Amino acid sequence: MVRENFDRKLRHIRDEVLLLESMVENAIRESVVSLKARDLETARQLIAADKEINTKRLDIENETLVLIATQQPAARDLRFLASVIDLASELERMGDYAKGIAKINLMMKEEPFIKPLIDIPAMARKATDMLHRATEAFISGDVETAYAIPLEDDEVDALYNQVYRELLTLIMENPRHITQATYLLWAAHNLERTADRVTNICERVIYMVTGRLIELDDQQRKDEEATG
Amino acid sequence: MVRENFDRKLRHIRDEVLLLESMVENAIRESVVSLKARDLETARQLIAADKEINTKRLDIENETLVLIATQQPAARDLRFLASVIDLASELERMGDYAKGIAKINLMMKEEPFIKPLIDIPAMARKATDMLHRATEAFISGDVETAYAIPLEDDEVDALYNQVYRELLTLIMENPRHITQATYLLWAAHNLERTADRVTNICERVIYMVTGRLIELDDQQRKDEEATG
Amino acid sequence: MANLKAIKRRPRWYNKIGYWLQHGDRIWKALLFLSSLLIVSLVVWIAWRLWYQSTLSRHQFGWAFISPWVPSSWNPALDKFQAWPSIYGSLITSVIALILAIPFSLGIAIFLAELAPAYARPPLNYMIEMLAAVPSVVYGLWGIYVFLPLIVVPIGEVIAKTAGQIPGLTTFFGGPMPVSGLSRFGAALILTIMITPTITAVSRDVLLAIPQSQREASLALGATQWETIWNVLIPYGLSGILGAVILGFGRAIGETMAVTMVIGNTTGGGYSILKPGYTMASIIANEFAEAVSDLHASALIEIGVVLFVTTLLLNAIARWLVWNVNHRTMGR
Amino acid sequence: MQEGLFAQVNLPKVYRRRRLTNNFMLGLTGIALFLAIVPLIWIIVYVLIKGGHYINLDFFIHLPRPMGTQGGGVLHAIEGSFIMVIIASIFAIPPALLAAFYLVTYPNTLLSDTVRFSTDLLAGVPSIVIGLFGYAVIVVPQKHYSALAGGVVLALIMLPVVIRSAEEMLKLVPSELREGALALGAPEWKTALKVMLPAAAEGVLTGIMLSVARAAGETAPLLFTALGNDNFEIGRFIHYGIASHQSVINIIGQILSQPADALPLTLWKYAQQPYPERVKQAWAVALVLMLFVLTLNITARVWLAKRKSRIRR
Amino acid sequence: MQNTLPIKMEIQELSVFYKSFRALNKVTMPVYEHKVTAIIGPSGCGKSTLLRSLNRMTDLVPGALIEGKVLLDGEDIYDPKKDVVDVRRRVGMVFQHPNPFPMSIYDNVAFGPRLYGLKKRAFLDELVEKSLRSAALWDEVKDKLHQSGMALSGGQQQRLCIARAIAIEPEVILMDEPASALDPVATLRIEELIFQLKERFSIVIVTHNMQQAARVSDYTTFLLMNEERAGELIEFNVTTTLFTRPKDKRTEDYITGRFG
Amino acid sequence: MQNTLPIKMEIQELSVFYKSFRALNKVTMPVYEHKVTAIIGPSGCGKSTLLRSLNRMTDLVPGALIEGKVLLDGEDIYDPKKDVVDVRRRVGMVFQHPNPFPMSIYDNVAFGPRLYGLKKRAFLDELVEKSLRSAALWDEVKDKLHQSGMALSGGQQQRLCIARAIAIEPEVILMDEPASALDPVATLRIEELIFQLKERFSIVIVTHNMQQAARVSDYTTFLLMNEERAGELIEFNVTTTLFTRPKDKRTEDYITGRFG
C-alpha cells in the first residue's frame, strides 16, 4: 500500500523502456529488411523515426533523473533507475546503428548485390533476438538469462567474421566492388556492435539485481575490440 | 560551511573523473605514437592498462551511485553526478578505442607502412585536445566552450574522410595492401568515434549547467552516421 | 455535494443575523470581556472599600499607626490604636515558619519527586495533600489541646533556658514560656505545619514538571543523583520553588483561625517569640465583631489594608523574583 | 584517556567522596518526609478518636440544645454550609469560567495580565480581609448579617481558585484543538463550549471541587458576614413559607437573609466555650468537616493527577 | 509552466504583519486546482503565516494585519463582506500535531457537518463513512466508531483529522507540516493519502522536509527572509523543475544544502 | 566489511526487558572506533532502548532488565563491580530535544569537569573554549559565554549539549535523534559536526530519518520488531552497502518505503 505513487512512476518508466526497446528492435529489423529489399522509402522513414528514438531516450533519462531527485530512491529502486539511464543510452545508440544501415541503403548505388544478403539478415535476427531477451531479463530481473546471453554474442561475431572475410575476398577479386563491399562491411559492423551492446544491458541486469557492476565481456571482447 | 562532507565527496569524484580522463587521453596518444613507431612493447602495456581504465570507471560509477543513494543530491549536484556516470562510460569507451588501436599495432605484420602516417596522428592530436578541453569545460561548467567544441569535430571528420579515400585508392591500386589498409581504416575510425564521443561530453556539460538535455551533433552526424 | 445544498437551505434572515452576530461570537466576546472586567473591578473595589473604611483611623493616626518606633498601645477603651505589635507578630511567626518549613518542604518534595518508588508515591502524595486540606480551625483545635502542651511548651522551655539566657538574644527568646503554650512560637510552629504541605506540593509539582531530559542530561554526564538534584533540578525549578515559598509566606501571613486560636491574643508582650501576642489577621478576627467604636473598627480595617498591601507587595516581589531568575537561568 | 583531562584527578577518591555525599543527602530527604507525616497522622487519629466518640445520627439531624445541656446536633451548621457553598458556587463559577476563557483566548492583552494579577492578589488576600470587605459592602448596607453575605464572600474565596485552575487546564488543551474547530468554521463560543471545555472538563471540575472544599473549610470570612445562627434550619422556613402561601422566591429570600451558621464557624465557637459538652461536640464537628473536605480534596486531586498526565501526552 | 491550468486560489501581493513586524512581503502565487502545492523554506520564513492567511486563521492572532488579496475562485476572502465561517468551510486545514477532538471518532467527523445544521442520523452515517474511507481510515476504525478519537495512534489520528476536514467538503485543504510529528511509516501513509486526495481537492502543504515536498507536490514555492526578516517568495515552480533545475541561485543553494 | 577495524564497544546477545515485555531480543553488533554507527528502524523497534543500554541509562527505568553483555574496551559495563558513574563518563550522550541546563553557556560546558573537582579557573576557561570549538559553536557564543544557554536557538542549544558532552572527554558519544527537533539548516550543521567529531570519538546515532543515517554514518544497523514486538537486529552493514545493496529483503523493503 505504501509508496503507490512512486511505484506507479517506476512502472511508467519500465513501460517507457519497453517501448523504446521495441522501437529500436523494430528499427534494426526494418533497416536490414529494407536494405535487402532495396526499399528506399522505408529507409527514409527509419531515418526520420530515429529522432523519435532520441527523444524518447531523453524523456526517459529526464524522467528518471526527476524521480531520483524527488523520490529519494534507495537500494533496488535506485539501481533500477541508474540502470534505466544506461539502458536508454545503449538503446539509443543501437537506434543510431539502425539509422546508419538505413543511410547505407540510401547511399548504395542502384547496383546489384555483389553477394547474396544472407549473413547480414541472420546477424540482425540474432542481435534483435538477444536484445529482446536481454530487455525482458531486465524487466523481470532474470540474472541467469543475463549471464547466458553474452555467450551467444559468439554467433554474431562468427557471422561477422565470415562476412568480413567474404567481402575482403570479393574486393580482392574485383576492386570495383570496393564501395559496396565497404558499405556492407559497415552494416555488418553495426550489427556486430549492436550485439556487443546487448552485453552491456546484461551487465546492468546483474547490477540491478545483485548490486554488483561486473564486466561480462572480457573474454569475448578480446577478439573483437581490435577493430573498435 | 554546510555539507562539507558532501562537498568533499563531490570533489573527490571530480578528481577521479579528471584522473580517468588523463588516463584515457594518455592511452589514445600513446596508442597512436606507438603505432607510428611500431612500438609493440608499449602497445602491450596499453592493452593491459585498459583494465585499469575499466576499473576506474566502475569505481567512479559506484561511488557516484552511492552518493546519490546516501546524500540525496538535488539540482546541480544531482545533474553533476548523473553526468559523471555518463562521462565515465564515455571515457571508458574511448579507452577501448585506444586499446583497439594498440591491438591493431600488434596485429599488423612486420611490413612497411603503405602510406606515411601523418593524418592519423593528426586526428589523435585533435581528438585528445578536444577531449581534454571538453573535460575541463565539464569541471569548470563552461557552457560556451561546450557549445564550441563539437564544431571542431568537422576537422576530425575531414581528416577521416581523407584517410578513408586515400586508403580506398591504395587498395584499388594494390589489393595486397588490403589488410593493412583495413587496419589503418579501423584505427582512423576509432579516432573519429573518439571525437564524436567528445560531443556527448559537451552535451553533458550543458545539461549539468542548464539542466537541459539537448543533442549538439545533429548536423554533423548526418554525414557521419551513415557509417555507424 | 449533497450536504452543500443542505447548508444553503437556511433562510436568508438566519444567515444575515448570524453574520451580524458573527454567529454568536459578539455576545460571547462581550461576556468574556465583562467577566474579566468583573474580576479586576472586584479587586479594585475591595481595595478601595478597605481604604475608604479605614479613613477615620488613617486620619487619626497617620503613619504612626504602623511604625515600630512609636510606643505601642492598643486600647479600645481609650480609642488608642497602634498596629506594630500585630504586624511584628505576623512577620515573626511567618518568618520562623518559613525558615523551618523550607528545608523540610524541599526535602520532602525531593523525596516525593525523585526518590520514592513508584508504588509509594500515590499514598505519600495523598498524605501531603491531606495535610494541606485539613481546615485551619481543626489545626487550631488540635494545637490548643495537643500540640501546644505536648510539643511547644517543652521546646519553648528549652529555648528560654538556653537562648533566652544569652545576653542580646533575651529580647527575642526571653522566657518564661506560658504553661498553656499560647505564644507566638506556638503559632509559628503550627504555621510551619500548615505551610509545609503547600510549599511541598508546589515544589514537588515544579520538580515533576522539569523535563526528564534534564535529569538524563546530568546523569549521562556522570553526575550522581544528588548532584543532579542539587546542581540541575533545583536551579531549573528555582523560580517555581521561589513561587512556592512566597505562596507559603502569603498563607502564613494571612492565616487567621489557627493562629487566633493558639497565639494568645494579647497586645504588647515585647519582642520575645515565647510570649503571646497578636497577628494582624488574628486581631481582626478577635476584635472586629466586638468593635466598640467606629475608630476601633476603622483601625481594624486599616490593619486589613496593611495585610492587603503586604499581599500585594509579596505578589509583586514574587513576580519580580521569578522573572529575574527566569531571565538569568532560562534566558527568557 | 587518563593522561588527558583527568590526569590531575584521583578518580577513585573523587568517586568515593561523591558517592558518600549522595547517600547522605538523599537520606536526609527521607527523614524530612517521615517527620512531616507524624503531625498528620497525629491530627487525624486524634480527631477520629475524640470526634468519632461523639458522632451519632442525632448529631446530624438536630439543632443545638441550649448550652450546658446534653445532646443536640449541628444540623444548622450543615445546612448553613450547604446553602452558602451553593450560593458561592452560583456566584463564582460562571464568571470564573468566562474569565478563564478570556485568559486563554487573549493571553497577552493588558486586560488579561491585569486579570491574572488581580486573581493572584485575590487568592493571596487573607480571608479575614475578604470578610471585612463582605461586612462593609453587604452587611452594613443591609443592616443585618446573612447567609447571602456569607455566600458572597465565599464566592470571592472561590473565584481565584476556579479561574487559575480553569485557565491552567484550558491552557493544557493544545491550541491546535481550538484552531482545529475554528478551521472547520465553528464560531468561538461553540469551540469553547463544545471542544475546549469537554477537553478540559475533568481538570476544570477538579478545580471547582478544590474551591468548594476550600470554601467549606473557611471560617474567617464568615465571622462578620454569616455571623452564626444556632437556629438556622431550612426546613422550618419552607414549612412556614408553604403554610403562609408565600412564593418560592420569597421563601428563598427569607432563607438567604437570615444569619447562618457553618461547620467551621461552629467548630470555632464551640472550641472556645467552657462547657465540656461543647468541646466534645467541637471535636465531632472537626471530624465531620475534615471528612467532607478531605474527601472532596482527595477526589479532586486524584482526578486532577489523572487528567494532567493524560492531557500532557 | 502550464499557465492554462485552472486556478483555485490566487495570492496577490500578500503581506502579513504581526503588529509592526512584516512577516511576509508581497507574495504572489497561484494555487492550482487539483494540484498539490508545497511551501518550503528555512525556519521562520513565514511558511505557516502564508498558509494560515489562506483561510483567515490569521484573524485569530491579535495584532495580525493583512495587505494584498487572497482570491478564492476570484473573490477576495478578506473582503469585509465575506463571512469568515464560509471561507473556513471552503478552505479546510490539517495541523502539525494531530488534534482530534475529545469525542468519539464518529463525532469528530460529524462535528463539522453538524455545525452547519446537518443532523439527520442516516445522512451523517453515510457522510462519516465516506469521509473516513477517503482518509483511508475506514477499515481500521469501522468497528470502533464510538470510541474516543484520542485513543488512536498518531498516524491514525492525523488521518482522522483529515477525514474531519474533508467531511464538510472543502475545496482547498491546507496542511501545516502534517507529518512532522509522525514516524516514517505513518509519514509515507499520509503522503500517499495526499496523492489520492488531490483528485478531489486542491492541497497546499507546508513542510520542513524538502524531500517530502519533492515527493508529494506538483508545485513548490520557496520562501526566504530578506534583510528585514520578512518572508519573500523566491521561486514558484513545477516541483520537478524546482528540484532539478531551479531558476534562482538561492533556491539551488537551499535545496542542495548550501544555505546559511 | 573490514573486520580488522578496532572495536570500541561490543554488544553481545543483548536483550532488554521492561518488566516482562521483551523490548530487544538478542542483539549482537560492534561499535567501531572512530566511526559513526547509525541505528534505524520503525517506531517502537527498540532503537532508543538499544542506545540507552550502551551507557546504562536503562538503569533509570524502573523494572528494566538487561540480559547479555555490552563490552566497552572489552569490559562488560553491566558488571556489578563497574561504577555506573564511570561508565557514563566514558560513554556520553546527546538527546533528541536540546536540553541545556538553566545556567550560563560557560557553566553548562564546565558542569561535567566540575563534578570531578576540576575547578581551576584558567584550566576551565581553556577546556570550555576547546569544547565549544570542537562543537563548532565557539565563534557564535564567545562574546556571550555568561548568558544563559537556554537563550540560544535550537540548533545552537544542541551544539552546546554536544560541547557539554565532549568536555569530559568521553570515548563514545550516543545520540538519540539529535536533529529531529531542528530545522533543516540546523540539521545539516549537526550532521557536519558529527562528521568532524568522529575523528576523536566513536559515535552511535539513532535516527528516524533514513536519509540522515545514509548521510552521516559509516555503519548502519537496522532493527525490526518480531511477532512478539521485540526488536531484533535484521542487518548490520556498511552504510553505503546497506543503502545500495542490503542483504536482507526486510531491510530493502524498509529503506525503499515498502514496509508495513
Ligand SMILES: Nc1ncnc2c1ncn2[C@@H]1O[C@H](COP(=O)(O)OP(=O)(O)OP(=O)(O)O)[C@@H](O)[C@H]1O
Ligand atoms: N503570532 C505571532 N506574533 C508575532 N510574530 C509572529 C507570530 N507568528 C509568527 N511570527 C513571526 O513571523 C515570522 C514567520 O513565522 P512563521 O511561523 O510563519 O514561520 P515558519 O516558516 O512557519 O517557521 P517554522 O518553519 O519554524 O514553522 C517569524 O519571524 C515569527 O517569529
Ligand SMILES: Nc1ncnc2c1ncn2[C@@H]1O[C@H](COP(=O)(O)OP(=O)(O)OP(=O)(O)O)[C@@H](O)[C@H]1O
Ligand atoms: N520505560 C518503558 N517502559 C515500558 N515499555 C517501554 C519503555 N520504554 C520503551 N518501551 C517499549 O519498548 C519498545 C521499544 O521502545 P523504544 O523507545 O526503544 O523504541 P524506538 O525504536 O526508540 O521508537 P521511536 O522511534 O518511537 O523512538 C516499545 O514497544 C516501547 O513501547
Ligand SMILES: [Mg+2]
Ligand atoms: Mg511553521
Ligand SMILES: [Mg+2]
Ligand atoms: Mg526512540
Ligand SMILES: O=P([O-])([O-])[O-]
Ligand atoms: O560508439 P560505438 O559504436 O563505437 O560503440
